[in-house]
Amino acid sequence: xxxxxxxxxxxxxxxxxxxxxxxxxxxxxxxxxxxxxxxxxxxxxxxxxxxxxxxxxxxxxxxxxxxxxxxxxxxxxxxxxxxxxxxxxxxxxxxxxxxxxxxxxxxxxxxxxxxxxxxxxxxxxxxxxxxxxxxxxxxxxxxxxxxxxxxxxxxxxxxxxxxxxxxxxxxxxxxxxxxxxxxxxxxxxxxxxxxxxxxxxxxxxxxxxxxxxxxxxxxxxxxxxxxxxxxxxxxxxxxxxxxxxxxxxxxxxxxxxxxxxxxxxxxxxxxxxxxxxxxxxxxxxxxxxxxxxxxxxxxxxxxxxxxxxxxxxxxxxxxxxxxxxxxxxxxxxxxxxxxx
Amino acid sequence: xxxxxxxxxxxxxxxxxxxxxxxxxxxxxxxxxxxxxxxxxxxxxxxxxxxxxxxxxxxxxxxxxxxxxxxxxxxxxxxxxxxxxxxxxxxxxxxxxxxxxxxxxxxxxxxxxxxxxxxxxxxxxxxxxxxxxxxxxxxxxxxxxxxxxxxxxxxxxxxxxxxxxxxxxxxxxxxxxxxxxxxxxxxxxxxxxxxxxxxxxxxxxxxxxxxxxxxxxxxxxxxxxxxxxxxxxxxxxxxxxxxxxxxxxxxxxxxxxxxxxxxxxxxxxxxxxxxxxxxxxxxxxxxxxxxxxxxxxxxxxxxxxxxxxxxxxxxxxxxxxxxxxx
Numbered sequence: 001x002x003x004x005x006x007x008x009x010x011x012x013x014x015x016x017x018x019x020x021x022x023x024x025x026x027x028x029x030x031x032x033x034x035x036x037x038x039x040x041x042x043x044x045x046x047x048x049x050x051x052x053x054x055x056x057x058x059x060x061x062x063x064x065x066x067x068x069x070x071x072x073x074x075x076x077x078x079x080x081x082x083x084x085x086x087x088x089x090x091x092x093x094x095x096x097x098x099x100x101x102x103x104x105x106x107x108x109x110x111x112x113x114x115x116x117x118x119x120x121x122x123x124x125x126x127x128x129x130x131x132x133x134x135x136x137x138x139x140x141x142x143x144x145x146x147x148x149x150x151x152x153x154x155x156x157x158x159x160x161x162x163x164x165x166x167x168x169x170x171x172x173x174x175x176x177x178x179x180x181x182x183x184x185x186x187x188x189x190x191x192x193x194x195x196x197x198x199x200x201x202x203x204x205x206x207x208x209x210x211x212x213x214x215x216x217x218x219x220x221x222x223x224x225x226x227x228x229x230x231x232x233x234x235x236x237x238x239x240x241x242x243x244x245x246x247x248x249x250x251x252x253x254x255x256x257x258x259x260x261x262x263x264x265x266x267x268x269x270x271x272x273x274x275x276x277x278x279x280x281x282x283x284x285x286x287x288x289x290x291x292x293x294x295x296x297x298x299x300x301x302x303x304x305x306x307x308x309x310x311x312x313x314x315x316x317x318x319x320x321x322x323x324x325x326x327x328x329x330x331x332x333x334x335x336x337x338x339x340x
Numbered sequence: 341x342x343x344x345x346x347x348x349x350x351x352x353x354x355x356x357x358x359x360x361x362x363x364x365x366x367x368x369x370x371x372x373x374x375x376x377x378x379x380x381x382x383x384x385x386x387x388x389x390x391x392x393x394x395x396x397x398x399x400x401x402x403x404x405x406x407x408x409x410x411x412x413x414x415x416x417x418x419x420x421x422x423x424x425x426x427x428x429x430x431x432x433x434x435x436x437x438x439x440x441x442x443x444x445x446x447x448x449x450x451x452x453x454x455x456x457x458x459x460x461x462x463x464x465x466x467x468x469x470x471x472x473x474x475x476x477x478x479x480x481x482x483x484x485x486x487x488x489x490x491x492x493x494x495x496x497x498x499x500x501x502x503x504x505x506x507x508x509x510x511x512x513x514x515x516x517x518x519x520x521x522x523x524x525x526x527x528x529x530x531x532x533x534x535x536x537x538x539x540x541x542x543x544x545x546x547x548x549x550x551x552x553x554x555x556x557x558x559x560x561x562x563x564x565x566x567x568x569x570x571x572x573x574x575x576x577x578x579x580x581x582x583x584x585x586x587x588x589x590x591x592x593x594x595x596x597x598x599x600x601x602x603x604x605x606x607x608x609x610x611x612x613x614x615x616x617x618x619x620x621x622x623x624x625x626x627x628x629x630x631x632x633x634x635x636x637x638x639x640x641x642x643x644x645x646x647x648x649x650x651x652x653x654x655x656x657x658x659x660x661x662x663x664x665x666x
Binding site for chain 1: 477564586659661
């Protein structure tokens with residue numbers, strides 16, 4: 001196997017706040033191969049976005065401590081000096097944000113904002129960059145791109161703004177594209193268009209994509225692999241097929257259970273995961289999910305869940321003390337019937 | 341944009357009109373008769389009645405106001421002191437000089453004081469604020485923020501006499517503040533105004549430091565600033581191109597208000613340093629119950645504030661395309 005495009009090893013990210021140290025990401029490891037899409041799923045505050053801002057070095061160094069390794073094509077990023085990171089950002093690694101209205105500056109034209117990274121990273125002249133911008137806007141499906149490039153973001157619709165964001169992210173043909181909930185702020189119909197666009201462009205540009213979302217429906221559509229995050233750590237990983245067809249972790253079961261389905265009985269209630277996500281200031285001991293877990297009683301060895309942190313292996317794995325057999329039987333007998 | 345400006349100007353005229361009525365009514369509400377001040381030692385009811393008649397104070401209030409408005413727009417030849425072309429505020433009760441030319445005499449002092457101080461406090465205040473925001477959390481930031489906090493708490497009537505006592509009377513390092521005409525002698529114009537500029541701009545600079553710092557820090561947390569960073573733009577570029585642009589809106593707003601009110605007369609500063617500007621004139625006109633002068637100063641100050649308000653609104657359109665295009 002060649003070196004992965006992105007390899008995150010034992011990443012710890014913590015913030016100093018007035019109330020204490022928040023461990024936003026804890027012991028996180030994952031790989032992303034070129035041209036593949038990794039979906040990262042989890043609730044708000046599970047560390048999805050922080051992980052990816054750290055990849056770009058966009059955390060505030062004054063309040064943030066980063067430990068571990070982030071290797072992009074073998075290059076260590078956590079210790080890379082700022083000018084090195086600037087060369088990578090927008091060039092080899094690009095990012096799409098959740099809300100394209102706030103993520104684009106209201107003061108400059110869409111075209112100028114898209115052209116900026118192209119001029120910076122490719123040393124292109126204004127004219128070349130503008131031509132490339134118009135070409136990219138055309139590629140992401142903006143009609144009449146030459147004219148629309150001169151518009152300001154507020155003159156674009158939500159879907160068009162996100163298309164413009166995508167054009168901006170892809171203008172330097174990045175190896176890695178990080179999409180942080182790119183469709184959450186959009187209408188459902190526009191969502192589908194944007195997802196299709198991303199898939200088409202991935203074919204064309206061959207970028208690896210990290211797709212962050214809390215929407216399992218979207219992830220099923222987009223991702224090759226899935227990593228489920230909870231309270232700053234990965235709790236389950238595998239291919240999309242594996243994680244969605246035969247999930248192994250009680251938290252993943254909970255996520256699937258709490259998803260509304262069009263084909264279920266009308267009037268059937270959703271079953272949310274009991275409790276609330278833990279405070280990362282003072283996370284639970286042992287398995288971080290144990291206070292909300294209905295299955296901890298079945299784990300051999302009383303109290304293991306509260307004291308011992310279950311490890312997460314590479315490839316197909318879940319961080320839970322239940323045995324593989326238990327996970328399989330519980331899923332087939334108790335969870336699956338409820339999913340319909 | 342043009343329609344917007346026309347609407348704002350009409351609005352401003354209405355405000356001025358209302359303000360003149362309020363001033364007029366308030367003046368007559370004050371239990372003090374300007375005629376008493378004018379008639380001197382030989383005062384008797386007859387002479388007071390005579391003065392009332394000459395000043396037109398024996399006419400009904402509405403008629404007096406109408407005459408005032410009429411003179412303001414059309415000018416007047418009815419004054420004993422001589423003709424009074426529009427805008428005619430009449431003649432001062434106290435000095436018998438035409439009000440308009442008194443205002444225009446005093447204006448250069450106030451303009452020199454205000455604009456000189458504005459240049460200083462914009463450069464120093466915004467510069468320090470930007471530096472503090474750039475170096476947020478460091479010793480530089482803490483020193484600037486702390487210093488600005490302390491200085492903001494000072495007042496001109498404290499800092500002014502202090503500066504005079506130390507820098508002028510004790511050490512003789514600077515000239516005694518005075519206003520000299522710029523065209524006559526630029527150097528003494530400059531040296532005479534240094535101390536007032538320094539004192540006035542010190543306090544404003546502290547406020548602008550705090551304002552620029554907090555506006556920048558707020559802008560730097562905007563998502564579009566993060567996007568720009570994620571594109572690989574340098575911290576400096578993002579700071580000056582993206583964050584600064586957004587910070588201009590609150591800064592321009594406050595600056596417009598400050599400049600307008602200062603141009604209407606920096607009352608305390610002018611009084612402290614004995615500068616014969618509009619602020620000093622305003623105080624005098626109150627002391628002498630000098631209605632024509634008071635109205636003149638009031639309306640002039642209000643006009644300044646309103647004009648700069650409109651200028652600020654027009655400036656928004658240059659800064660923010662959302663304003664321009666909506």
